[in-house]
Amino acid sequence: MFNFSKDNVENTTDRLAKKSDEAIEEIAAQVKSTANDLLDAVNDTADNTQDKAKELIHSLKANIDRLTSEENAAALASKASRVKDQVQREVSETYQSLKGKTVDTVHEHPMGTVLVAAGVGLLIGYLLGSKRRE
Structure with a gap:
C-alpha cells in the first residue's frame, strides 16, 4: 500500500522541493510586478504633485508681484486674505487628489x-535585527 523505499522518498522529496521552489519564484515575481506597479503609480502621483506645486508657486509669485505694487494697505490686506484662501x-484639493489616488492604488492592488x-x-526587521546582533 505505502512505498517507503529510500528512492521513492527521495524522489517525492525532490519533487516537493522543486514545486516549492517554483511556487516561491512565482510569488516573488508577482510581488516584484506589484511593487513595480505601485512604484509607477507613486511616481505618477509625485510628478502630478510636483506640477501642481510649480503652478501654485507661479500663482503665488504673480499674486505677490501684484500685491507689492499696490500702495493701499487695506487693499493689500484684502488681497492677502484671498491669496491665503x-x-x-489648492493645498486641500491637492491633498484630496493625492489621498484619492493613493486609496485607488491600494484598492486596485490590495x-x-x-x-x-x-x-x-x-x-526593516532584518536590518534592525542585524544591527542588534553586532
Missing part, C-alpha cells in the same frame, strides 16, 4: 499593497 483651497508592506516590514 486660494492657497488653502494583495500587492499587503505584500509590499510585508516585504518592507521584513526588510
Whole structure:
C-alpha cells in the first residue's frame, strides 16, 4: 500500500522541493510586478504633485508681484486674505487628489499593497535585527 523505499522518498522529496521552489519564484515575481506597479503609480502621483506645486508657486509669485505694487494697505490686506484662501483651497484639493489616488492604488492592488508592506516590514526587521546582533 505505502512505498517507503529510500528512492521513492527521495524522489517525492525532490519533487516537493522543486514545486516549492517554483511556487516561491512565482510569488516573488508577482510581488516584484506589484511593487513595480505601485512604484509607477507613486511616481505618477509625485510628478502630478510636483506640477501642481510649480503652478501654485507661479500663482503665488504673480499674486505677490501684484500685491507689492499696490500702495493701499487695506487693499493689500484684502488681497492677502484671498491669496491665503486660494492657497488653502489648492493645498486641500491637492491633498484630496493625492489621498484619492493613493486609496485607488491600494484598492486596485490590495494583495500587492499587503505584500509590499510585508516585504518592507521584513526588510526593516532584518536590518534592525542585524544591527542588534553586532
